Amino acid sequence: MRINKKMKDVVVLVAAAVVDVTNFITSSEASLQAKKTASLLKTLNVNALIIGPSGIGKKTLASFILPNAMVYDAxxxxxxxxxxxxxNEIIISNINxxxxxxxxxxxxxxxxVRVIATSSNYTISHEIEELCSIKVDLxxxxERAEDxxxxxxxxxEEAHGLFGGNKELCSLDNMTPDLSQNGHSLRRQVMITYLLQEIxxxxxxxxxxxxxxDKLGSKNDYKKFLYLYEAPLIKAGLKKYKSQLQLSDKLGLNRNTLRKKISENKQYL
Incomplete structure (x- = not known):
């Protein structure tokens, strides 16, 4: 399978799964307590608000509380x-x-109607405060390393089920988790890493x-895009050899040249 087809598959897959990017995980103390509160809410006929940034499992937790309720964006x-x-009951995402x-x-x-709402905005209006008697802060x-x-x-496991291949060949040991968008970015990172295992x-x-x-067109493009080669090469080398001295030797560069390259590419390292 060509890499371009693989990458297109990832884009479609990630886009389709945005609604439920995480199965709610309870490995950390914070998520375990949230799950306990949600379990209690399953037995109570009260409205609740789940607060936290995007991609942390708010809608998944809401669906755990109201498994038969439809989800609507506010x-x-x-x-x-x-x-x-x-x-009779409904899940309202992004009520803010x-x-x-x-x-x-x-x-x-x-x-x-009984409502379980979610919000990524910690500033809640008076009306929502009155509507939702219980708040769950995710x-x-x-802040949830175990999760x-x-x-x-x-x-x-999901990538293996979707794309096949040899899961044992996919090493994530040196991967720094991308948590910039929480579960969204982490899932995308794992999917792409898995697909690139046989690149x-x-x-x-x-x-x-x-x-x-589509990006070429200026008179300085060679220098402009050189970082696409230099930055990953230097970053991988520093991870592997743990020393600028060893890396300069392996790359066949003197130490001053390597230091200059590191300085030029510091925003990507």
Missing amino acids: SNFDELLTALESS LSPNIQRLVESIKNNG PPLS VAALVELFL EDRDLMELLENYLY
Whole structure:
């Protein structure tokens, strides 16, 4: 399978899975306590709000509480209002993005709908505070190291099931988890790493060729894009040899030249 086809598969897969990017993991104390609160909420007829950044499993936790409820984004206001007229319980994602919080809350109350809402905004309006008697605060993955390790294993198993291949050949030991978007970025990173386990020189060059094709056009492009080669080479070398002296020897560069290259590419290292 060519790398371009693989990369297209990843884009489609990640886009399709944004709604449920993480199976809710309880390896850390914070997520375990959140799961305990959610278990209690399953038995209570109260509204609740789950707060935290994107990609940490808020909707997954909400669906654990209300497994039969449909999920609606608050920004799709008319669709949400229609759903409230025919539902007993509902999950509202991004409730902080509702264009009319007051009208939304009134509709929820008038229709007697039980709501589990999510929000990535820690500043909550008075109306939402009154609506949701219980709040669950989920910290980012950067504060849940045990969950990160468990999610990597989960995503690795998922990649193996989707794409086949030899899972044992995919080494993630030297991978620094990308938590910039929590589970979203971590899942994408594991998927791409898995797909690249059998990459060949020709595949990598073709990938770079396609990347550069639409970006070329200035009179200084050689110097402008040299970092695409130099930065990963230096970063990999520093990880492998743990010493600028050893790396300069392996690369056939004098130490001053290597230091200059490191300084030029410091934003990527």
